[in-house]
C-alpha cells in the first residue's frame with residue numbers, strides 16, 4: 616500500500632532523522648521547513664535518489680503566521696500520518712518573557728497542530744493507518760525553571776492528545792506524544808560544554824538521547840500493530856523521570 620506522511624519540522628534534527636527512517640520504511644513524505652530550506656531540499660534530493668518510486672515534496676511555512684496551516688494543507692493530497700516535530704523554546708525567568716514570545720510558543724506548539732488536525736481529520740480517517748505523533752517534551756510533565764512558557768505549551772500538547780484521541784478513536788485515528796528528555800540537536804547549541812555536562816549528569820542514562828533514539832518510537836507508532844495505542848505521552852528520557 617503506498618503510504619504518505621506529513622512531517623512538520625523535517626528540517627530539524629529529530630525531524631530529519633524521522634524522515635530518513637520513514638523513507639527507508641516505504642513512506643512518501645511531505646517535508647515541511649521554516650527557515651532551513653537548504654537542509655530540506657538536500658534531504659529531498661537524497662531521498663528521491665535512494666527511493667525513486669516514492670514521492671518527496673518540500674513545503675515551507677512559518678507556523679507563527681495565522682494563515683500558515685491553511686496554506687500548507689492546501690498543498691496536500693493523501694495523508695496517512697502526521698509527525699509534528701516543529702518547536703523552539705525561550706529561555707528566561709517568566710517576567711522577562713515578552714507577550715510576542717508567548718504568542719509564538721502557543722502558535723507553533725499548540726494552535727498550529729490543533730488547526731492541522733481540524734483540517735486533516737477527514738483525510739486521516741480515510742486512511743487505513745491514520746497516525747499522528749507530536750514531539751512533546753519531558754518538560755510538559757515535570758516543568759522547568761527558565762522555560763516556564765515552553766513547559767506549559769508542551770504540557771498542553773499532551774492534554775490535547777489525551778482529549779482528541781477520545782474523539783477520533785472510532786475513526787481509526789491514533790494520536791500520541793513522544794516526549795523526549797534532552798536530545799543532542801541544534802536546539803541545544805546555545806549551551807556550553809559544561810552546561811550540557813551538568814544536564815547529562817542529571818540523566819540516569821548519563822547522556823543526551825540521539826535523534827535516532829527518539830525516531831525509533833515514532834516509527835514504532837506507525838506500525839500497523841500499534842493501532843491500539845492512542846492518547847498517550849511516551850516519555851523517552853533515559854530514566855530522567857517526569
Ligand SMILES: NC(=O)c1ccc[n+]([C@@H]2O[C@H](COP(=O)([O-])OP(=O)(O)OC[C@H]3O[C@@H](n4cnc5c(N)ncnc54)[C@H](OP(=O)(O)O)[C@@H]3O)[C@@H](O)[C@H]2O)c1
Nearest residue numbers: 624626627628629648649650651678701702797798800802
Ligand atoms: N532537543 C531537545 O533536547 C528536545 C527535548 C525535548 C523535546 N524537543 C522537541 O523536539 C522537537 C524537535 O526539536 P529538535 O531538537 O529537532 O530541534 P531543531 O533541530 O531546532 O528543529 C526545530 C524544528 O522546528 C521548526 N520550527 C521552529 N520554529 C518554527 C516556526 N516558527 N514555524 C515552523 N517551523 C518552525 C524548525 O524549522 P527550520 O529549521 O526550517 O527553521 C525545525 O524544523 C521540538 O518540538 C522540541 O521542542 C527537543
